[in-house]
Amino acid sequence: MNTEKLESLARQVRKSALDMVYRAKSGHIGGSFSIADVMVAIYFYSWKDGDKFVLSKGHCTPALYSVLALKGFFPRDELMNFRQIGSFLQGHPVLRDVPGVDMSTGSLGQGISAACGMAKAAKLDDSPRMVYAVLGDGELQEGQVWEAAMFASHYKLDNLCAIIDYNGLQSDGKVENVMSVEPLADKWRAFGWRVLEINGHDFGEITKALDDAVASRGKSDKPTAIIARTVKGKGVSFMENNYKWHGVAPQEDEYNLAAKELG
Numbered sequence: 542m543n544t545e546k547l548e549s550l551a552r553q554v555r556k557s558a559l560d561m562v563y564r565a566k567s568g569h570i571g572g573s574f575s576i577a578d579v580m581v582a583i584y585f586y587s588w589k590d591g592d593k594f595v596l597s598k599g600h601c602t603p604a605l606y607s608v609l610a611l612k613g614f615f616p617r618d619e620l621m622n623f624r625q626i627g628s629f630l631q632g633h634p635v636l637r638d639v640p641g642v643d644m645s646t647g648s649l650g651q652g653i654s655a656a657c658g659m660a661k662a663a664k665l666d667d668s669p670r671m672v673y674a675v676l677g678d679g680e681l682q683e684g685q686v687w688e689a690a691m692f693a694s695h696y697k698l699d700n701l702c703a704i705i706d707y708n709g710l711q712s713d714g715k716v717e718n719v720m721s722v723e724p725l726a727d728k729w730r731a732f733g734w735r736v737l738e739i740n741g742h743d744f745g746e747i748t749k750a751l752d753d754a755v756a757s758r759g760k761s762d763k764p765t766a767i768i769a770r771t772v773k774g775k776g777v778s779f780m781e782n783n784y785k786w787h788g789v790a791p792q793e794d795e796y797n798l799a800a801k802e803l804g
Contacts, residue, residue, distance in 0.1 A: 544744045551581045555776045556803045558603035563796045565624035571786040573604035575708040575771040578742050580608045587751040591670040593659045595644045597652025598677035599633045614641030650683030657689045660701035674703045679711030681722045693764040694733025701764040702754040708773035710784040729766040741769030777802050
């Protein structure tokens, strides 16, 4: 799939995410917008039947659900029931309820651990599947992330690719002020991972990094960490790089302006 098509899909994901959060009057826009490009690349460029995906930053379901709907796991009309009573599309993904969801997540740090288990199981089954996990940068403040990182390295899970959504912001402000995670690349390398650093909004760089992760399987004996530099609220001028858009819904005038900017 070419870059133009991927970019078009990413715009659709952001617009759907905006619509969902606005209608529900709750949800997480900022982080959903920052991972939209990465999510589209995983599902529409790299994905092979049997692969697994874990949204470790489980609150960013507006992006995940939008991608799953575009992939045909459920009708796109269902997106408008996001966070409504009785809907299967709640604020965090639930394995038993949502078609296409491979793991229930929400408590930060646990998703990458589950992804490690999936990757280890695939190794034991001699399966060709890849396991992808998307983590938030604020999530890296959780100790469980680094326990999982040790596990993945020790068991040589070269079929595991973790993508870090490094937008520099979390719910309370800048990551560097709340609790810095730097030197990030050096940390992952010290834990025994291959590390790639990319622009998380450049499909050329994203797809190249994903190709690299897949190609390393069976060759490196190391899991791959892709540090994707992103912009929280990407695509809407007044949301970009503003931590206050971590988990709030837009008012009508804000929604109209954002929808216009997203096209």
